[in-house]
Amino acid sequence: QKEVEQDPGPLSVPEGAIVSLNCTYSNSAFQYFMWYRQYSRKGPELLMYTYSSGNKEDGRFTAQVDKSSKYISLFIRDSQPSDSATYLCAMNNNDMRFGAGTRLTVKP
Amino acid sequence: DAGVIQSPRHEVTEMGQEVTLRCKPISGHDYLFWYRQTMMRGLELLIYFNNNVPIDDSGMPEDRFSAKMPNASFSTLKIQPSEPRDSAVYFCASSSGNQPQHFGDGTRLSIL
Numbered sequence: 266q267k268e269v270e271q272d273p274g275p276l277s278v279p280e281g282a283i284v285s286l287n288c289t290y291s292n293s294a295f296q297y298f299m300w301y302r303q304y305s306r307k308g309p310e311l312l313m314y315t316y317s318s319g320n321k322e323d324g325r326f327t328a329q330v331d332k333s334s335k336y337i338s339l340f341i342r343d344s345q346p347s348d349s350a351t352y353l354c355a356m357n358n359n360d361m362r363f364g365a366g367t368r369l370t371v372k373p
Numbered sequence: 374d375a376g377v378i379q380s381p382r383h384e385v386t387e388m389g390q391e392v393t394l395r396c397k398p399i400s401g402h403d404y405l406f407w408y409r410q411t412m413m414r415g416l417e418l419l420i421y422f423n424n425n426v427p428i429d430d431s432g433m434p435e436d437r438f439s440a441k442m443p444n445a446s447f448s449t450l451k452i453q454p455s456e457p458r459d460s461a462v463y464f465c466a467s468s469s470g471n472q473p474q475h476f477g478d479g480t481r482l483s484i485l
Contacts, residue, residue: 299473308476365415
């Protein structure tokens with residue numbers, strides 16, 4: 266079993282839809298949780314960073330962490346074609362672990 | 374504010390040649406990471422440095438790979454001799470302490 270599991274998709278939604286991206290993990294020592302966005306031919310770009318369980322909101326993006334279930338989510342409201350990218354979850358204690366990434370396409 | 378800078382952006386070379394990838398981390402960051410990304414295996418950590426000292430190189434695939442960090446503003450990843458299976462995108466990232474890592478735009482390496 267991988268330490269971090271993420272459905273690779275691909276996921277295709279119409280513009281304006283709410284998108285839900287998820288990761289599960291097995292190592293309860295992870296304390297920091299991140300979401301990165303990666304556009305084609307670019308490096309991963311930090312999108313959201315959370316430490317504790319609960320929700321963190323930034324504009325159209327909401328990151329949710331449930332440590333008891335070892336489950337994290339990223340919600341994108343009012344999705345736009347410019348949100349089309351691969352989204353990678355990541356988590357860290359002393360070592361960083363990445364999910365495989367979910368490829369998202371938002372169609373106009 | 375300059376991010377992580379990698380060079381070259383693209384490299385195409387023949388099998389057996391030496392390849393050197395370069396990275397300039399964000400000024401003030403004390404951690405530097407080298408990753409390899411492929412469709413099959415995703416993002417794999419190869420090696421990381423703290424204060425210019427290699428801490429964990431367990432992800433380096435074999436002895437053909439080596440990495441150095443001679444000072445706080447420069448690191449290299451070298452492959453000698455290169456093989457077609459080394460073709461991938463190589464990323465450098467840097468961070469400060471336990472803060473999130475910031476990535477460069479990668480070097481797309483093709484070994485023919």
